[in-house]
Amino acid sequence: MNRDESTPTPAPDSATDLGTAATTTAGISVVKQSAQGAELARQHTLGGIYAFAAYLLWGFLPLYFLLLAPTGPWELVAWRILLSLVFCVLLLAVTRTWSRLGAIFRQPRILGLTALAGGLIYINWQVFIIGALTGHVIETSLGYFINPIATVLLAVLVLRERLRLTQWIAIGIAALAVLVIIVGYGSFPWIALTLAASFSVYGLVKKRVGPVVDAVSGLTLESMWLIPVAGVILIVVNATTGITMGTSGGLHALWLSLVGVVTAVPLLFFAAGARRASLTVIGLLQFIAPILQFITGAWILQEPMPFERWIGFGLVWVALTILTVDSIVHARRTRAS
Numbered sequence: 001m002n003r004d005e006s007t008p009t010p011a012p013d014s015a016t017d018l019g020t021a022a023t024t025t026a027g028i029s030v031v032k033q034s035a036q037g038a039e040l041a042r043q044h045t046l047g048g049i050y051a052f053a054a055y056l057l058w059g060f061l062p063l064y065f066l067l068l069a070p071t072g073p074w075e076l077v078a079w080r081i082l083l084s085l086v087f088c089v090l091l092l093a094v095t096r097t098w099s100r101l102g103a104i105f106r107q108p109r110i111l112g113l114t115a116l117a118g119g120l121i122y123i124n125w126q127v128f129i130i131g132a133l134t135g136h137v138i139e140t141s142l143g144y145f146i147n148p149i150a151t152v153l154l155a156v157l158v159l160r161e162r163l164r165l166t167q168w169i170a171i172g173i174a175a176l177a178v179l180v181i182i183v184g185y186g187s188f189p190w191i192a193l194t195l196a197a198s199f200s201v202y203g204l205v206k207k208r209v210g211p212v213v214d215a216v217s218g219l220t221l222e223s224m225w226l227i228p229v230a231g232v233i234l235i236v237v238n239a240t241t242g243i244t245m246g247t248s249g250g251l252h253a254l255w256l257s258l259v260g261v262v263t264a265v266p267l268l269f270f271a272a273g274a275r276r277a278s279l280t281v282i283g284l285l286q287f288i289a290p291i292l293q294f295i296t297g298a299w300i301l302q303e304p305m306p307f308e309r310w311i312g313f314g315l316v317w318v319a320l321t322i323l324t325v326d327s328i329v330h331a332r333r334t335r336a337s
Helices: 014-059 061-067 073-095 098-107 108-133 139-159 167-183 191-210 216-224 227-237 250-259 257-277 277-287 286-298 307-336
Strands: none
Touching: 014 061, 014 257, 014 277, 014 286, 061 108, 061 139, 061 286, 073 098, 073 216, 073 250, 073 257, 098 108, 098 216, 108 191, 108 216, 139 191, 139 286, 139 307, 167 191, 167 307, 191 286, 216 227, 216 257, 216 286, 250 257, 277 307
C-alpha cells in the first residue's frame, strides 16, 4: 500500500482555529467600539461648539438691532420674516433638499404644527425687538432666564409630568422673583413673561414635530406662514411712518438686508448642536444668551437697575442654580442606574 494512501492527512485543529478567529473578531470589535466612541466624543464636542455659537450670537442680537435705527420694531420684524424666508430658500437650493420640504406638505398634522410654531416665533420675535429698541434689554434677558423654569412648568400643565421637590422649589422662587419685580419695581414685566411663555410653548411644539422636520425646512415653513403678517405690517408702516429700507443710506440698507442671515444662522447652529450635544450641555449653555443680554442692557446701554430689580434677578438666579444642579444630579443618577 502506498504510504500516502495509508497515512491519513492530519485534520485541522478546529479548536485552535476557532480560538484564533474569536480573538481576531474580538480585536476588530474593540477597534470598532473605540472608533465609535471617539467619533461620538467628537460629535458631542462639535455639538457643544455649535450650541455655544448659537447662544453667543443670540446674546448680541440687541446690539445688532440697535444698529438698524431708524427702522422701528414693526418694520424690522417684517423684514426679518421676509429675508429669513429668502435665506432659507437659497439654502434649500444650494443643498438640494427640496424633497424634505415636499414631504412635509404631505403630512397635514405636521404642516399644522409648523404653522402654530410660526405664530409663536412671530410673537417671540416681535416682543423681543420691541424690548431691544425701547430700552428694555434687561427685561428681555429676564425672559430667557425664566424660560427654563417656564418649560418645566409647562411639562406639568401640558404633559402631566411629575416634578421633583427641588423643581417645585425652583418654580416657587421664580414666582416670588416676578412678584418682587412687580411690587418693588412698580411695573409688570410683560416683555419677560411673554418671551418666556412664547419660547417655551414654541419648544413644546417643536418637540411634537420631532425629527420629521429638519432645521432649514422648519424655518422655511414658519417664515412662509408669516408672509401675510409681514405684508400687512409693511403696508401699515408705509402708510404711517414710512418704510426705511433704502432711505437711510447704503450701509443701513446692507445691515438691514442681512437680518435674515442673522436670524437663520443661530437657529441652524442651535439645531446642529441640539442633535449632537447632551441635554445637560444644552441646558448649561442656554444661560449664555441672557447673561450677555443682561450685560448689554446694564453696562453697555446703562439701563436702570434699582435695588428691587437686583433682588428679583437674584431670586431668579437662585432658582436657576437649584434647577441646574438638580438636572445634573438627576442625569448622573440616571446614567449610573
